Amino acid sequence: MKPRIFIDGEHGTTGLQIRQRLAARGDLDMLSIPEAERRNDALREEMLKAADIAILCLPDDAAKQAVAMLDGTNSTRVIDTSTANRINPDWAYGFAELDEGQAEKIASARLVANPGCYPTGAIGLIRPLVKAGILPSGYPVTVNAVSGYTGGGKQLVAQMENEDAPDHIGSPHFLYGLTLTHKHLPEMKEHGLLDHLPIFSPSVGRFAQGMIVQVPLHLGDLNNAPSLSDLHAALEKHYAGQDVVEIVSLGDSAKLARIDPTELNDTDRMKLFVFGTEGKGQANLVAVLDNLGKGASGAAVQNMDLMLSKRAV
Incomplete structure (x- = not known):
């Protein structure tokens, strides 16, 4: 049967x-x-x-x-x-x-x-570093993200696509969640193994599907002041042996001039990147996924x- x-x-x-x-x-x-x-x-x-x-x-x-x-x-x-x-x-x-x-x-x-779409990207970046002892659980984490408008369901789709709707949204990009009380925050804290709710700044772009999630870090405030290579190695170790989450090499990441949030549309995969300049003390961790796919x-x-x-x- x-x-x-x-x-x-x-x-x-x-x-x-x-x-x-x-x-x-x-x-x-x-x-x-x-x-x-x-x-x-x-x-x-x-x-x-x-x-x-x-x-x-x-x-x-x-x-x-x-x-x-x-x-x-x-x-x-x-x-x-x-x-x-x-x-x-x-x-x-x-x-x-x-x-x-x-x-x-x-x-x-x-x-x-x-899981939620935003948390999939955020937790996918944060949890491996906390488990590896690199990111302190009490670190003041911030998460910045942009999603395709399908993430808001039928109502937002109609607002974005129907120019005759009384509540039509004509802007190419907008920020929301301005009170810092987004419903995904408890999920990010719990499964990101964090002591505090992160500061989360979500936004929506004028594209139907796709997502970028960013977690910027000051490396000097992390345990043992890790290098970009240390962050990358921790992510690679955490996701070893599976084929859904891809850790893009530091070399390939360094060649990129921009990130396209729609790159993985209509797939169920997620890409994780470590950006920055070695020795400069800062990193930007980035996840790309389809908000309706892996998200x-x-x-x-x-x-x-x-x-x-x-x-x-």
Whole structure:
């Protein structure tokens, strides 16, 4: 029997991407409800309970409602793409490359919290350095990022693309999260192994998909004043043996004049760079990913496949 997959919220930006990625998969039995019935809670509950894996592409409150519908007694396994459970210790964090053994935790879990797009880049840069003893957990980390506008869901897509909309956004680039209270901050702190919330400055550009995340560092304030080579070596060691996260060589990075946030669009990969000038005491760590690939839908499919590898027969 094929595993049954239900995407609760399949008509939203992330859900549509997951549905498209799974459309040609002959090894899955996709459960679905019409868009007009998406608020039919009885039908949603029926589908949730019939699924082997339910992928929740919903706002936080609706995701919590969906989990409550399963009431802990149902065998349905869950991947939640909302922020509701990303620091919940009862949920496996769905960043397979986070640490050695993380993919196995995801494969064996009933409940998996899909990471956020910004945190995937930030944590991907920060955590390896904290674990290596290079970046103090109390360091005042700052994270600067720009995302494609699909990261804001259907409402932001409409604001950016529909010039006739009363709330149309015509600017080529805008900064937001100005109160420094972005919903991804607890996730960055928890899985970045930090003592304090980082200062996070997110922004959106006039491109649909893609993302750049930056973490600037003063090397003299880190443990043992590391070189750029030390930072690069720590990242390489942390991600050794996997093919999703690529650590770009220092030589190749030094040849670059610019970074394109759309470089990895329509892939599920992430590139990490170490920029700076050796001996100058500063570094800029950079992650590039597709906000709908490794940053959302692609990660959900990756987690689903890991979970299916441990499916009971």
